[in-house]
């Protein structure tokens with residue numbers, strides 16, 4: 001069948017693990033916090049340097065590099081039928097405060113290496129086949145880092161994104177020549193750290209005009225506008241219309257939502273104001289945090305999760321009753337309806353806590369409330385077959401973390417490949433994936449790409 005390869009092709013796929021590890025280590029030095037932690041915030045000086053490094057590696061791999069207005073970076077291997085929809089694979093390199101060096105990074109560097117793997121591969125002339133391409137559009141296969149802790153076997157990573165696709169190649173004895181162009185994508189700001197919205201680049205690529213509009217007036221916690229920040233990094237120079245970044249690419253995942261909540265009370269002196277007289281905005285926040293946990297647990301499914309990752313009190317002095325509090329809440333589920341019920345219950349709790357505590361619920365804002373996305377059967381099957389042919393065991397799993405693929409799935413079939421990582425750790429400095437596991441992932445990505453190219 002068209003998508004199974006001879007063993008000599010499969011065994012010619014070789015990953016340069018040492019170089020890849022060196023690149024991962026090198027990229028981790030572009031950080032605003034000390035090693036082993038990594039902090040790389042959108043459009044910061046370190047982010048700009050890291051972007052330059054990625055573009056350099058893309059160029060070394062022979063890819064043609066281009067950036068869009070918000071800094072999504074595309075490295076293209078032009079196919080000989082360049083007018084066809086390209087096949088893309090990618091991930092992100094921004095890192096939340098004090099995280100590790102693999103999340104996203106493996107998906108970008110691993111994708112560049114997968115291109116190198118294909119370029120080095122050897123296909124004998126006898127393997128030439130007539131190539132049939134289904135019109136399925138562009139596919140992206142994302143290699144994901146799943147932070148999902150399975151009972152014994154711990155899996156991972158969205159380190160790799162793979163782009164995958166419906167490309168096909170002409171073969172000769174020197175390796176692939178893509179027919180559809182292949183593209184590695186480095187998505188801008190998969191993490192919501194700076195401007196509060198996750199998967200910023202991929203949402204725009206998927207055509208979110210509402211986001212493009214919002215960004216015109218979005219500021220960070222230092223009151224720096226998105227546009228100023230983008231301009232300082234060399235983007236958003238010519239036009240202000242961010243929706244001009246639409247390009248079609250793809251991927252897959254669980255349903256995330258995030259909320260911002262503010263309470264306001266009267267504050268006062270920690271000694272002078274007696275307890276019955278207080279309306280403590282801090283206690284309202286604490287109570288809401290516990291309510292989030294309760295509503296999540298009440299869903300009855302382990303798939304429902306909720307986190308209060310930010311809780312700030314104002315003025316933040318030991319002897320002052322908090323007059324203001326701010327919470328940011330992340331809740332997710334593989335079941336969108338169940339997740340929405342949790343969001344609604346959190347809202348009801350916020351209203352009733354404000355009432356009983358005599359504080360004002362000055363803000364209850366849903367930042368995003370996204371549906372889940374399903375991987376494409378075709379891509380799942382190709383990745384499974386690739387794993388088998390490479391003698392690697394595999395399992396089917398869902399991604400509880402979100403990825404740019406969640407949004408790319410809106411415009412194209414998608415799939416993701418995960419690799420194992422140490423204890424399933426992510427978003428902390430202890431995050432680690434072995435060179436061997438990364439290399440296995442890159443190989444499966446390369447072979448999956450090759451297979452899809454023949455569909």
Ligand code: GLV
Pocket residue numbers: 190191400401402403
């Ligand atoms: C991505 O980093 C996520 O929070 O799932």
Ligand code: MN
Pocket residue numbers: 103191427
């Ligand atoms: Mn992450």
Ligand code: MN
Pocket residue numbers: 092103104145158190403
């Ligand atoms: Mn990630």
